[in-house]
Amino acid sequence: MTTAPPDDAVPAYVLVLTCPDGPGIVHAVSGVLAGAGGNITESQQYGDPGTGRFHLRLQVEVALGREALAALVEPVADRFGMTWTLDVVGRPLRTLVLVSRAAHCLNDLLFRQRSGRLPVDVVGVVGNHPDLAPMAATYGVPFTHLPVERGRKAEAEAHLLDLARERDVELVVLARYMQVLSDDLCRALAGRAINIHHSFLPSFKGARPYAQAHDRGVKLIGATAHYVTADLDEGPIIEQDVQRVDHASTERDMVGIGQDVEAQVLARAVRWHAEHRVLLDGHRTVVFR
Amino acid sequence: MTTAPPDDAVPAYVLVLTCPDGPGIVHAVSGVLAGAGGNITESQQYGDPGTGRFHLRLQVEVALGREALAALVEPVADRFGMTWTLDVVGRPLRTLVLVSRAAHCLNDLLFRQRSGRLPVDVVGVVGNHPDLAPMAATYGVPFTHLPVERGRKAEAEAHLLDLARERDVELVVLARYMQVLSDDLCRALAGRAINIHHSFLPSFKGARPYAQAHDRGVKLIGATAHYVTADLDEGPIIEQDVQRVDHASTERDMVGIGQDVEAQVLARAVRWHAEHRVLLDGHRTVVFR
Amino acid sequence: MTTAPPDDAVPAYVLVLTCPDGPGIVHAVSGVLAGAGGNITESQQYGDPGTGRFHLRLQVEVALGREALAALVEPVADRFGMTWTLDVVGRPLRTLVLVSRAAHCLNDLLFRQRSGRLPVDVVGVVGNHPDLAPMAATYGVPFTHLPVERGRKAEAEAHLLDLARERDVELVVLARYMQVLSDDLCRALAGRAINIHHSFLPSFKGARPYAQAHDRGVKLIGATAHYVTADLDEGPIIEQDVQRVDHASTERDMVGIGQDVEAQVLARAVRWHAEHRVLLDGHRTVVFR
Amino acid sequence: MTTAPPDDAVPAYVLVLTCPDGPGIVHAVSGVLAGAGGNITESQQYGDPGTGRFHLRLQVEVALGREALAALVEPVADRFGMTWTLDVVGRPLRTLVLVSRAAHCLNDLLFRQRSGRLPVDVVGVVGNHPDLAPMAATYGVPFTHLPVERGRKAEAEAHLLDLARERDVELVVLARYMQVLSDDLCRALAGRAINIHHSFLPSFKGARPYAQAHDRGVKLIGATAHYVTADLDEGPIIEQDVQRVDHASTERDMVGIGQDVEAQVLARAVRWHAEHRVLLDGHRTVVFR
The missing domain is CATH 3.40.50.170 (Formyl transferase, N-terminal domain)
Structure with a gap:
């Protein structure tokens, strides 16, 4: 709930995405982040049976710049047809x-x-x-x-x-x-x-x-x-x-x-x-x- | 807020009334009750400037039967054109x-x-x-x-x-x-x-x-x-x-x-x-x- | 609930008092106010059976100055041993x-x-x-x-x-x-x-x-x-x-x-x-x- | 929030676990479930910086019996030192x-x-x-x-x-x-x-x-x-x-x-x-x- 930036040196990002619901989404996304040495500190998801849409919000600490992280996320996003944003945690x-x-x-x-x-x-x-x-x-x-x-x-x-x-x-x-x-x-x-x-x-x-x-x-x-x-x-x-x-x-x-x-x-x-x-x-x- | 009857022997009544707003209503009503030796234990009122109606709710402990008390209230009620009810406190x-x-x-x-x-x-x-x-x-x-x-x-x-x-x-x-x-x-x-x-x-x-x-x-x-x-x-x-x-x-x-x-x-x-x-x-x- | 002064010319006062509980208090107070041509617009009271104290708050519109009104209230206050204050409604x-x-x-x-x-x-x-x-x-x-x-x-x-x-x-x-x-x-x-x-x-x-x-x-x-x-x-x-x-x-x-x-x-x-x-x-x- | 069992034939399970916090937990768990063809329908997690403990609750729909699914989870649970339970969703x-x-x-x-x-x-x-x-x-x-x-x-x-x-x-x-x-x-x-x-x-x-x-x-x-x-x-x-x-x-x-x-x-x-x-x-x- 806090809006404060993390104390330590590792950058923290918030990744938010929406796509058609289906199996394997969380695993694919967490795989990319784990592969980059990231630590997921918050994760919330919701699949709406009415619209068939899946929604995910993650906060992750990872020793990468925003662009580098985005480049890793992109192929997964494309595969699942995701609308997504990646931002620095706490950026006003x-x-x-x-x-x-x-x-x-x-x-x-x-x-x-x-x-x-x-x-x-x-x-x-x-x-x-x-x-x-x-x-x-x-x-x-x-x-x-x-x-x-x-x-x-x-x-x-x-x-x-x-x-x-x-x-x-x-x-x-x-x-x-x-x-x-x-x-x-x-x-x-x-x-x-x-x-x-x-x-x-x-x-x-x-x-x-x-x-x-x-x-x-x-x-x-x-x-x-x-x-x-x-x-x-x-x-x-x-x-x-x-x-x-x-x-x-x-x-x-x-x-x-x-x-x-x-x-x-x-x-x-x-x-x-x-x-x-x-x-x-x-x-x-x-x-x- | 309690719905319990009083512990002691003196009966308790609730008097509720509505009439056109104007001066002297509370005094007239409290006068009747005071004259009968009553003790007002709750009193709430509201005059609505929109409708011009005055509303009063009283609880009173008084050593009278309901009919006797009602007979005392009636002339005042008539004078001010009141719609009113008198009931025993806590009666289901x-x-x-x-x-x-x-x-x-x-x-x-x-x-x-x-x-x-x-x-x-x-x-x-x-x-x-x-x-x-x-x-x-x-x-x-x-x-x-x-x-x-x-x-x-x-x-x-x-x-x-x-x-x-x-x-x-x-x-x-x-x-x-x-x-x-x-x-x-x-x-x-x-x-x-x-x-x-x-x-x-x-x-x-x-x-x-x-x-x-x-x-x-x-x-x-x-x-x-x-x-x-x-x-x-x-x-x-x-x-x-x-x-x-x-x-x-x-x-x-x-x-x-x-x-x-x-x-x-x-x-x-x-x-x-x-x-x-x-x-x-x-x-x-x-x-x- | 409003803190606004009344629109019209008649002054509005708030009278607050505390005294030992007993019969006739409301009637005596309302009598003074009615006698002065006052119109009680708000009234709340509470008698605490634990402390034996009675509490009353009144708002009244009456064509009198504060001192003149206080002079009318004083004898009643003395009679019942009241602690009381009288103020102009809405005075900051x-x-x-x-x-x-x-x-x-x-x-x-x-x-x-x-x-x-x-x-x-x-x-x-x-x-x-x-x-x-x-x-x-x-x-x-x-x-x-x-x-x-x-x-x-x-x-x-x-x-x-x-x-x-x-x-x-x-x-x-x-x-x-x-x-x-x-x-x-x-x-x-x-x-x-x-x-x-x-x-x-x-x-x-x-x-x-x-x-x-x-x-x-x-x-x-x-x-x-x-x-x-x-x-x-x-x-x-x-x-x-x-x-x-x-x-x-x-x-x-x-x-x-x-x-x-x-x-x-x-x-x-x-x-x-x-x-x-x-x-x-x-x-x-x-x-x- | 609903406590109702799912309408369809695929069983739904709730997996709850606690372990020392660290990277890769979500990915490992979701990997097991994805590998079994499971669909994660709810997921909530919390890592407590004070205690250093990580907590995860998942609901997953998967075409397996409880014992078979537990057997898949066990190796991952052992690897991360998890305390865990697996239950059928809605079981009273x-x-x-x-x-x-x-x-x-x-x-x-x-x-x-x-x-x-x-x-x-x-x-x-x-x-x-x-x-x-x-x-x-x-x-x-x-x-x-x-x-x-x-x-x-x-x-x-x-x-x-x-x-x-x-x-x-x-x-x-x-x-x-x-x-x-x-x-x-x-x-x-x-x-x-x-x-x-x-x-x-x-x-x-x-x-x-x-x-x-x-x-x-x-x-x-x-x-x-x-x-x-x-x-x-x-x-x-x-x-x-x-x-x-x-x-x-x-x-x-x-x-x-x-x-x-x-x-x-x-x-x-x-x-x-x-x-x-x-x-x-x-x-x-x-x-x-």
Whole structure:
């Protein structure tokens, strides 16, 4: 669960792969790693009988550079038709955070990064409002004010993609960004953009979910972190959680309680993603916590 | 929170009332009780700014019979236009439990009653299937097999109402009863029938909610206890809870986990109702836990 | 649950009192308030059969100044031997926060205050190390570096008390302040100093609780907020919570998870205290949430 | 997570092993299984840097009998100095349940077994009081009344061990059995006896923990399932959980709430043990959930 790099000199890698299920996969992969003198320190797997897909996440300590190790993995990956990634354990992911006016998620992400508890490197904050520029400045992160004007959304999104490209962004986090992304942008960011939804999906889609929740008299308030897809609010769920409310909770109370849940759920989802613990399995996720 | 009767000789009553909000209500009610030498041992109130309704629940120890105390309360109740009930603390509610084949909720309710942890007196179990007759017999509760045949639902429901009348039933619990009640029956049982919904409402209405939940890849499984209304699944929510699942949880696992949540949520809702802790406030509930 | 002041012009007050239990208390208090044209909007009470003490918390809207209202309450308070306080609803408590090097609790408290979700006014941060001065500065709060040198603790504590007096401090929060207070200071701050203990008391007192927890192989990590008393770690508990860990959690992971719990538990305890929801009942607390 | 046997004809096995950590273990084990045409459907591992021990749990589908598969595993196990077990997935463990008077844990275990949600076969219930004989009878389980008389404990324990031997008992569950076992019996049952402790260990050891908890004013009530060892209350922890209480909770309320937690925690621990998910790692446990 730790995000710390190993103390000793041997490099540690995380290998994540997905392929059609079948016999011999683990043996083949562990063979390559054993052959290179590697020591597997973590291993989790899941074969989904529904999709027929097999998912594996390994951490391995081995005295090789990343490229050399990748060259050893490649033939096995090809043989089994694997989609795979190989990364250095604990390497921070270059991350862009999109915000509007609400500060709670951004504050939480930046504080966790600085505390060494979130393996991300926030290389920029983009707001459609300028309100959170001072908070970004406090943490020494460049802030870009990118208003989304009526009829000029395509322009703003192009700007956003340019920025992501210039800064080699690997992950985009929508931290209460109150804009609907175009289908094109969703596709461009597929699998590398995480949104926090201010509700326990699939309930209460649409506007003012806490007003809806209050009106319905629910006893729990939830939040959902999910990958962004063109189909709004239907992206693969990474994490969900709830907190208790009661009849005396006003809509305003629910907003406050919801903010706590949102920040915590988003932080967990971002950490698991950055540690390569989240794999796509159709429209569901496999989360190797 | 205890359901035990007081040890000493002074009778204890629970007074529950709802009326239009305004000044002087608590003072007037406490005046009547103080005048009778009563000692208020619990008091909870809630004024809903949305509906303009005021709700109060009091427990009072006073050396009077129930009728005598009610006669003192009545003039105040009339003055403020109160809907109210007065009951002996800990008196078990005469309860009818409706079941189909699933045993987990019935087992939980009967075991809690016998353990002295649920102030109900289950005076009958009615099943549209005969499967749970032996379990009812184990607890010495009469079981009625009341199949609901196609086209003869009205007949079955009339039979049910007769049974409820004969046995002076005060509360009907639908403990995974897999039949939709007619609008007429819902109205006849309004405010005194509790259903356990196998989902975290408002999500996943309709058939096979766990299959829906599994397909959607949710990370939490929930259940909802609510009053029965003609508008299916939209009755006032009394209690909700969730448990965590993950990608490896099969639909079958989710059913099992869901059964635990269902039994616990239903038991809490029934206990709070039987202790007169649940008040209706429009289509929401006030729960004085 | 909300901390917001009422929208309209009528002032709202919170009245909190404790006295020997007996009949007529609620009626007498509500009589005074009703006589002044007040409208009771919240009321919670608890009579402890163990200590024989009665506790009451009321919120009331009434067209009077605080002094005028207090003058009305006083005779009743005297009659029943009450300890009582009367405050304006939502008035922020003047608060001093003591810290060492760990930032998570301070960050959480300052962010919540600024978000309008914690009714405190942090008038100063005191650190025995200078590390958190920049964070205090970000929020515009004066920071005092007050090192506690060996053999000169009395001097440092005298300085601390002076500071508290100068700034009219009403509440002292030990936000992971790694110093043991002297018995004299504990007594001077009795009932108005809250500590967050990095453990689920009464477990794992003493040094390095997470190392102890890891060694014992526990499955839950907890934190406890309590009032400071001379008897270390034995002060009245205000709030506790836990989070799940497992065999793979390192001591470092447990520290991180513990920080989340600590920040949340402390924030709840401070909010409840500042809203006058916490009453002392012997060495236990009554918390009117 | 499911306890169901596989639908198809290929047998499924669970292999659990512990050995000194080092490179090549996973590869060697997976090699044997791949060589036999096996398909690994679940795999979890943990290497403890503290103890230097490596733990592995595999589920594998393979067209071999148990003995034939064990013969293939043996040479690898010898090479790495493994402690290991191989079992058929879902095979119910022959279980003896020890009880006194409290029924909640026994009721829960028997109901879950009958519902197909706990892979145990309760072959007997032993009570030092006769109170729970009717409940055992309801589930068709033989009940033995084995009073433990002063000065004749050794005799009673010998009787207990005989019974366990006669019925080929694999697991002993102390379901609120209010007797302290002798050191000899603890050693005889080492690693195959689970106790539910009516507290959140390490807090509140000793008598009347709920009275202690109530007196201390705790806000959470917990329970701990652990393996039985001679060192009372210090056995390796398998599972823990808590539920919220407040100032108004009486000792009696806490007992009731505690019973819910105890039953749930014990059921989880028994299920994980019976599914071979719990491994000993020094005086801690590894739980592959």
